[in-house]
Amino acid sequence: MTYMIKRLFDVLLSLFFLILLSPLLLIVALLIRWKLGAPILFRQIRPGMNGQPFEMVKFRSMRDATDADGYPLPDAERMTPFGNFLRASSLDELPELWNVLKGDMSLVGPRPLLMEYLPLYSQEQYRRHEVRPGVTGWAQVNGRNAISWEEKFDFDIWYVDNHNFFLDMKVLFLTAKKVFAREGITQQGSVAMPRFKGTVRNSKNN
Template sequence: MTEGGSYILKRGFDFIVALMALIVLSPIMAVTAILVRWKLGSPVLFKQQRPGLHGKPFYLYKFRTMTEEQDENGKLLPDHLRLTPFGQFLRKYSLDELPQLFNVLKGDISLVGPRPLLMEYLELYTPEQARRHEVKPGITGWAQVNGRNAISWEEKFKLDVWYVDNQSFWLDLKILFLTIIKVFKSEGISHEGHVTMPFFKGEKKDKDEAM
């Protein structure tokens, strides 16, 4: 299949599956939104700018999982202090990720691809790691079904680049199937000692701190 044909197939599949998922999951999303409003307050959605295809920024949407608690200086408390048991439940079963289906409909992301990380990471990647932006980011990806947040940044980026070089419609189907299994098993939600992943500081700094 030509590159253009592969893009049309992937985009069509993304749109149809995301639309069907939104219809089927709308009751769950409605209940989740009500509970987030009740337990965590406004806003219900967490909105943050992330890099998309070729690093182009877009706004990613999630259900909030943390409070807005601040210290005496008006600075947000560390993540582990703001993450509530309810927020942990949402993350455990990936319910916080459901609003990203709207991002898929818009074409910001795909169902499958490297996870969109923080904008400030762009200048920290090596040229090889930056190749993860040669495809659209995704709700789930090869790194997510091979360790998720339990693996190191270096391992995660190698898996992302492997996906870039080996992507196919059948690989996407495999990743989606494995994702469903991982969600029910609640595997790889956090890195050791962190609620998700430690902040990426670049390959050189990470190696220096490990010495």
């Protein structure tokens, strides 16, 4: 898929869904304000295409709970049943359509991870930034958070080398199927994917 076709597809579809889902977005926002309080949105700087930082927006899914020293409690203690529902249904991801409309993200591509991971990637793993990050991606429909980091990055690089319009359509279809089945949300025994600490055998520093 050429850059222009992919970008036009992203703009038209993200705008369509933002308009179509606006009542749902409002309802979710009100529920978050009621159950979790303010802020409604979670904002964080993530690496985009070529590793350039941008501000990603999601619906907040965790409580703002801290320990006696003011540090956030572990994810498992801040997560609520409502937050689990938002993640399992992927409703927390819907505000990222705004990032797609702005051009920070694409509908399909490697998921934007944390800025602190950038120096930990091998040269091959860093290639995931050769395309715009996506709301969903090839790794998400092949295991999401239930696979290892190394498997996730292998899927990301495969997408970078093979992406086209028909593959993107397949990913979007499989994403809808995964969301309804609620598959691969987390790794067993964890409410979120464990933090990436680098792949020793492929580390840039070796």
